[in-house]
Protein backbone atom coordinates (compact mmCIF):
# COMPACT_ATOMS: atom_id res chain seq x y z
CA UNK A 130 0.00 0.00 0.00
CA UNK A 131 1.33 3.43 -0.91
CA UNK A 132 0.67 6.45 1.25
CA UNK A 133 0.39 10.02 0.04
CA UNK A 134 2.67 12.66 1.55
CA UNK A 135 0.96 14.13 4.63
CA UNK A 136 0.94 17.67 3.27
CA UNK A 137 -0.79 16.60 0.05
CA UNK A 138 -3.35 14.46 1.88
CA UNK A 139 -4.08 17.39 4.16
CA UNK A 140 -4.69 19.74 1.27
CA UNK A 141 -7.05 17.32 -0.49
CA UNK A 142 -8.96 16.58 2.73
CA UNK A 143 -9.34 20.28 3.42
CA UNK A 144 -10.58 20.92 -0.11
CA UNK A 145 -13.18 18.15 0.10
CA UNK A 146 -14.38 19.41 3.50
CA UNK A 147 -14.89 22.87 1.98
CA UNK A 148 -16.57 21.37 -1.13
CA UNK A 149 -18.52 18.35 0.16
CA UNK A 150 -20.58 17.57 -2.97
CA UNK A 151 -19.69 16.67 -6.54
CA UNK A 152 -20.47 19.67 -8.76
CA UNK A 153 -21.03 17.61 -11.94
CA UNK A 154 -23.99 15.34 -11.11
CA UNK A 155 -26.62 17.45 -9.37
CA UNK A 156 -24.93 18.48 -6.13
CA UNK A 157 -26.15 15.63 -3.88
CA UNK A 158 -23.40 13.00 -4.28
CA UNK A 159 -20.48 13.36 -1.82
CA UNK A 160 -17.20 14.47 -3.42
CA UNK A 161 -14.26 12.09 -3.03
CA UNK A 162 -11.82 13.40 -5.66
CA UNK A 163 -10.47 16.65 -7.09
CA UNK A 164 -11.09 17.13 -10.80
CA UNK A 165 -9.28 19.62 -13.08
CA UNK A 166 -11.41 21.63 -15.52
CA UNK A 167 -10.17 22.43 -18.14
CA UNK A 168 -8.36 19.06 -18.07
CA UNK A 169 -4.62 19.10 -17.38
CA UNK A 170 -4.12 17.63 -20.87
CA UNK A 171 -5.02 21.06 -22.34
CA UNK A 172 -1.76 22.52 -21.01
CA UNK A 173 1.94 21.71 -21.19
CA UNK A 174 3.09 19.67 -18.16
CA UNK A 175 3.00 21.75 -14.99
CA UNK A 176 1.28 24.68 -16.70
CA UNK A 177 -2.38 24.06 -15.86
CA UNK A 178 -3.94 27.07 -14.13
CA UNK A 179 -4.25 27.22 -10.37
CA UNK A 180 -7.67 27.42 -8.72
CA UNK A 181 -9.43 25.43 -11.41
CA UNK A 182 -9.91 22.42 -9.16
CA UNK A 183 -13.41 21.09 -8.58
CA UNK A 184 -15.03 18.58 -6.22
CA UNK A 185 -16.09 15.39 -8.01
CA UNK A 186 -17.38 11.93 -7.19
CA UNK A 187 -15.31 9.01 -8.47
CA UNK A 188 -17.75 8.27 -11.33
CA UNK A 189 -17.77 11.86 -12.68
CA UNK A 190 -13.99 12.18 -12.45
CA UNK A 191 -13.13 8.79 -13.98
CA UNK A 192 -16.03 8.86 -16.48
CA UNK A 193 -14.42 11.58 -18.58
CA UNK A 194 -10.82 10.28 -18.65
CA UNK A 195 -10.86 9.46 -22.36
CA UNK A 196 -12.56 12.74 -23.28
CA UNK A 197 -10.16 14.73 -21.05
CA UNK A 198 -7.19 13.38 -22.98
CA UNK A 199 -8.86 14.00 -26.34
CA UNK A 200 -9.94 17.53 -25.30
CA UNK A 201 -6.32 18.38 -24.55
CA UNK A 202 -5.33 17.26 -28.00
CA UNK A 203 -8.19 18.98 -29.86
CA UNK A 204 -7.96 22.32 -28.02
CA UNK A 205 -4.26 22.63 -28.85
CA UNK A 206 -4.70 21.35 -32.39
CA UNK A 207 -7.48 23.87 -33.14
CA UNK A 208 -5.21 26.82 -32.43
CA UNK A 209 -5.38 28.14 -35.97
CA UNK A 210 -2.07 30.00 -36.04
CA UNK A 211 0.89 27.67 -35.50
CA UNK A 212 3.12 30.59 -34.52
CA UNK A 213 1.09 30.80 -31.28
CA UNK A 214 2.65 27.51 -30.23
CA UNK A 215 5.75 27.27 -28.07
CA UNK A 216 8.18 24.32 -28.33
CA UNK A 217 6.55 23.04 -25.08
CA UNK A 218 3.12 23.08 -26.77
CA UNK A 219 4.46 21.15 -29.76
CA UNK A 220 6.09 18.58 -27.47
CA UNK A 221 2.81 18.16 -25.56
CA UNK A 222 0.74 17.79 -28.74
CA UNK A 223 3.14 15.19 -30.12
CA UNK A 224 3.05 13.23 -26.85
CA UNK A 225 -0.77 13.37 -26.77
CA UNK A 226 -1.03 12.33 -30.41
CA UNK A 227 1.13 9.27 -29.81
CA UNK A 228 -0.95 8.29 -26.76
CA UNK A 229 -4.19 8.75 -28.73
CA UNK A 230 -2.82 6.74 -31.65
CA UNK A 231 -2.20 3.84 -29.24
CA UNK A 232 -5.45 4.09 -27.26
CA UNK A 233 -8.13 5.70 -29.45
CA UNK A 234 -7.04 5.67 -33.12
CA UNK A 235 -10.61 6.54 -34.23
CA UNK A 236 -10.28 9.93 -32.53
CA UNK A 237 -7.61 11.25 -34.89
CA UNK A 238 -8.53 13.21 -38.03
CA UNK A 239 -8.14 11.23 -41.26
CA UNK A 240 -5.31 12.90 -43.27
CA UNK A 241 -6.77 11.54 -46.53
CA UNK A 242 -9.69 14.02 -46.12
CA UNK A 243 -7.39 17.08 -45.95
CA UNK A 244 -8.13 20.04 -48.21
CA UNK A 245 -5.84 23.11 -48.47
CA UNK A 246 -7.29 26.45 -47.24
CA UNK A 247 -6.48 29.51 -49.39
CA UNK A 248 -8.58 32.11 -47.63
CA UNK A 249 -8.46 34.33 -44.51
CA UNK A 250 -11.82 36.10 -44.07
CA UNK A 251 -12.44 37.71 -47.48
CA UNK A 252 -8.76 37.66 -48.52
CA UNK A 253 -7.59 34.93 -50.90
CA UNK A 254 -4.00 33.88 -50.21
CA UNK A 255 -1.60 32.79 -53.01
CA UNK A 256 -0.40 29.78 -51.00
CA UNK A 257 -2.38 27.51 -48.67
CA UNK A 258 -2.30 28.83 -45.08
CA UNK A 259 -3.55 25.61 -43.49
CA UNK A 260 -5.37 22.41 -44.27
CA UNK A 261 -8.92 21.48 -43.36
CA UNK A 262 -9.69 17.90 -42.35
CA UNK A 263 -12.99 16.18 -41.61
CA UNK A 264 -13.68 15.89 -37.93
CA UNK A 265 -13.70 12.33 -36.63
CA UNK A 266 -17.07 11.23 -35.16
CA UNK A 267 -15.45 11.05 -31.73
CA UNK A 268 -14.85 14.80 -31.83
CA UNK A 269 -18.54 15.72 -31.30
CA UNK A 270 -18.84 13.30 -28.38
CA UNK A 271 -15.66 14.61 -26.74
CA UNK A 272 -16.69 18.25 -27.13
CA UNK A 273 -20.08 17.47 -25.59
CA UNK A 274 -18.43 15.98 -22.49
CA UNK A 275 -16.00 18.90 -22.32
CA UNK A 276 -18.73 21.54 -22.71
CA UNK A 277 -20.88 19.83 -20.05
CA UNK A 278 -18.04 19.72 -17.52
CA UNK A 279 -16.84 23.26 -18.29
CA UNK A 280 -20.38 24.66 -17.87
CA UNK A 281 -20.84 22.87 -14.52
CA UNK A 282 -17.39 23.91 -13.30
CA UNK A 283 -17.61 27.60 -14.25
CA UNK A 284 -21.13 27.89 -12.80
CA UNK A 285 -19.84 26.33 -9.55
CA UNK A 286 -16.92 28.76 -9.51
CA UNK A 287 -19.03 31.87 -10.11
CA UNK A 288 -22.34 31.02 -8.38
CA UNK A 289 -20.68 29.18 -5.48
CA UNK A 290 -23.05 26.20 -5.66
CA UNK A 291 -23.50 23.14 -7.89
CA UNK A 292 -25.89 23.00 -10.83
CA UNK A 293 -28.93 20.85 -10.01
CA UNK A 294 -31.09 18.59 -12.17
CA UNK A 295 -33.63 21.47 -12.35
CA UNK A 296 -31.20 23.73 -14.24
CA UNK A 297 -31.03 23.72 -18.03
CA UNK A 298 -27.97 24.66 -20.08
CA UNK A 299 -26.82 25.25 -23.61
CA UNK A 300 -23.17 25.08 -24.63
CA UNK A 301 -21.49 25.31 -28.02
CA UNK A 302 -18.02 25.84 -29.46
CA UNK A 303 -16.46 27.41 -32.50
CA UNK A 304 -13.02 27.83 -33.98
CA UNK A 305 -11.69 31.36 -34.44
CA UNK A 306 -10.56 31.70 -38.03
CA UNK A 307 -8.90 34.61 -39.79
CA UNK A 308 -10.69 37.91 -39.25
CA UNK A 309 -14.13 36.58 -38.34
CA UNK A 310 -14.40 37.63 -34.70
CA UNK A 311 -18.01 38.86 -34.73
CA UNK A 312 -19.37 36.42 -32.16
CA UNK A 313 -16.20 36.69 -30.04
CA UNK A 314 -16.52 40.50 -29.90
CA UNK A 315 -20.23 40.19 -29.07
CA UNK A 316 -19.58 37.75 -26.22
CA UNK A 317 -16.70 39.85 -24.91
CA UNK A 318 -18.82 43.02 -24.80
CA UNK A 319 -21.77 41.24 -23.18
CA UNK A 320 -19.99 39.61 -20.29
CA UNK A 321 -18.66 41.74 -17.44
CA UNK A 322 -16.10 39.66 -15.53
CA UNK A 323 -12.85 38.45 -16.98
CA UNK A 324 -10.79 35.66 -15.40
CA UNK A 325 -7.46 34.58 -16.83
CA UNK A 326 -6.05 31.25 -15.68
CA UNK A 327 -2.67 31.81 -14.04
CA UNK A 328 0.05 30.09 -12.08
CA UNK A 329 2.01 32.12 -9.57
CA UNK A 330 5.34 30.53 -10.53
CA UNK A 331 4.94 31.10 -14.27
CA UNK A 332 5.33 34.70 -15.37
CA UNK A 333 4.55 34.56 -19.05
CA UNK A 334 1.34 32.54 -19.16
CA UNK A 335 0.20 34.02 -22.45
CA UNK A 336 -3.42 33.62 -23.54
CA UNK A 337 -3.69 29.91 -22.98
CA UNK A 338 -7.00 29.96 -21.14
CA UNK A 339 -9.38 32.65 -19.91
CA UNK A 340 -13.09 33.21 -19.62
CA UNK A 341 -15.65 35.98 -19.30
CA UNK A 342 -18.86 35.45 -17.40
CA UNK A 343 -21.92 37.04 -15.88
CA UNK A 344 -24.23 35.76 -13.13
CA UNK A 345 -27.60 37.14 -12.04
CA UNK A 346 -28.38 35.52 -8.70
CA UNK A 347 -32.06 36.53 -8.51
CA UNK A 348 -32.87 34.70 -11.76
CA UNK A 349 -30.05 32.17 -11.27
CA UNK A 350 -28.99 32.99 -14.82
CA UNK A 351 -25.38 32.40 -15.90
CA UNK A 352 -23.51 32.97 -19.12
CA UNK A 353 -19.86 32.53 -20.10
CA UNK A 354 -17.44 32.54 -23.00
CA UNK A 355 -14.11 30.70 -22.58
CA UNK A 356 -11.11 30.95 -24.88
CA UNK A 357 -8.34 28.38 -25.40
CA UNK A 358 -5.21 29.79 -26.95
CA UNK A 359 -6.18 31.78 -30.01
CA UNK A 360 -8.12 29.01 -31.67
CA UNK A 361 -11.15 27.80 -29.74
CA UNK A 362 -14.11 29.45 -28.02
CA UNK A 363 -16.59 27.53 -25.85
CA UNK A 364 -19.64 29.46 -24.66
CA UNK A 365 -22.66 28.58 -22.59
CA UNK A 366 -25.87 29.74 -20.95
CA UNK A 367 -27.49 28.35 -17.77
CA UNK A 368 -31.16 28.86 -16.91
CA UNK A 369 -32.31 28.67 -13.29
CA UNK A 370 -35.12 26.31 -12.21
CA UNK A 371 -37.78 29.04 -12.64
CA UNK A 372 -36.75 29.97 -16.19
CA UNK A 373 -38.20 28.41 -19.31
CA UNK A 374 -36.55 27.81 -22.67
CA UNK A 375 -39.85 28.76 -24.39
CA UNK A 376 -39.46 32.37 -23.16
CA UNK A 377 -36.20 32.80 -25.08
CA UNK A 378 -35.55 34.28 -28.51
CA UNK A 379 -36.27 31.92 -31.43
CA UNK A 380 -32.57 31.58 -32.23
CA UNK A 381 -31.87 30.21 -28.73
CA UNK A 382 -35.09 28.17 -28.55
CA UNK A 383 -34.03 26.14 -31.57
CA UNK A 384 -30.74 25.05 -29.94
CA UNK A 385 -30.01 21.75 -28.17
CA UNK A 386 -30.73 22.53 -24.53
CA UNK A 387 -29.71 19.96 -21.95
CA UNK A 388 -30.66 19.28 -18.38
CA UNK A 389 -27.78 19.96 -15.97
CA UNK A 390 -26.69 17.64 -13.17
CA UNK A 391 -26.48 14.43 -15.20
CA UNK A 392 -23.26 12.55 -15.92
CA UNK A 393 -24.45 11.71 -19.42
CA UNK A 394 -26.12 14.08 -21.87
CA UNK A 395 -29.86 14.44 -21.23
CA UNK A 396 -31.69 16.69 -23.70
CA UNK A 397 -34.42 18.88 -22.33
CA UNK A 398 -37.85 17.30 -23.20
CA UNK A 399 -39.45 18.66 -26.37
CA UNK A 400 -42.73 19.69 -24.72
CA UNK A 401 -40.84 22.29 -22.70
CA UNK A 402 -39.13 23.83 -25.73
CA UNK A 403 -42.38 23.90 -27.70
CA UNK A 404 -44.70 25.29 -25.01
CA UNK A 405 -45.59 28.96 -25.49
Ligand SMILES: [Zn+2]
Pocket residue numbers: 151152153154158185186187188189190
Ligand atom coordinates in the same frame (compact mmCIF):
# COMPACT_ATOMS: atom_id res chain seq x y z
ZN1 LIG B 1 -20.59 13.28 -9.64
